[in-house]
Amino acid sequence: MKWKEAILNLKPYQPGRSIDEVKRAYGLKEITKLASNENPFGCSEQAKEVMKNYESSLALYPDGNATVLRSAVSKHLGIQENNLIFGNGSDEIIQVIARSLLYPGVNTVMASPTFPQYKHNAVIEGAEVREVPLADGEHDLDGMLAAIDENTSVVWVCSPNNPTGRYIARDALVDFLRQVPQQVLVVMDEAYFEYVHADDYPDTIKLLEQFQNLIVLRTFSKIYGLASYRVGYGAAHSDLISRLDPAREPFNTNTIGQLAAAAALADQEFIAYCHEMNKKGLAQFYDFCEREGLKFYPSQGNFVLIDVKCQGDEAFQFLMEKGFIVRSGNALGFPTSIRITIGCPEQNLGVIEQLTVFLNRKK
């Protein structure tokens, strides 16, 4: 068969291990999954109500325009409806961007380590991938600017960055955007935006007026707790949106997902609660790290990357056998670390307790 050469060496995405899989493998009754940055508090009750009361026909295709959700998000962000593109998760927006702007002969610039889907999709499209190492967990924006040339098509910026949780401050981002050539698309992936608590975090939606080569990605999978419904979106200048839109599948977001997302958006009280609880959870982990003398990256997301001073796989395996699924740093570009999703207070205590046992054994 005439496979694209680029895909021959690709491996499928390796998700964190599933709860059922781990239960079976280790004969455990209770499993706490802190591996994929899902919301430990689930989603808004209002979103659940929508799902419970959904009575329309499942035989009908969804609204390809996501009209109700589009209206809700545009009001929430204070932008026009034609500034938005919806996707089957923001993962799909990444794919649409790659399909539209990446091909053999152009290059694309990103940090490393960062969210793996930028590179994955760029490789599929046959574009040259230019990875600029993080500097102390943060994007090296000067290094990224230096990597841009006349063949650069897309620059990916992840803030807060997965897996380090570090962010880009307002002034640094604006300074960067001013220097990126106008014909280069800057993708600002803000999957963890609602968890951010830094005062100098930029209002990227406001920046869209000034920078017409910017697209901001957000999702209902993280703080909104709707990962299984697969809804994410991009916000950008309407010209940019109308260019990307034809590369999107016509019925890419499903009916219940659209309704649940709109209902979830209306319940900002729940979001504020999750934001606060996450901040407290982060503090639990910081205290633990300081107690144990472990290095970690202060995080603006709902996860923390901790250097456990041995192979991340080893800590991962130990915790899994005790019923806690975390993410080993080995697969994330930080071989001696683990990335832990912030859970509810008891879950945090539980994983911290087991991690303490693990560390004491290594002493």
Ligand SMILES: *Cc1c(COP(=O)(O)O)cnc(C)c1O
């Ligand atoms: C989780 C995540 C996404 C993908 O989210 P979906 O909307 O569920 O596809 C995108 N970017 C980053 C950085 C993420 O961590």
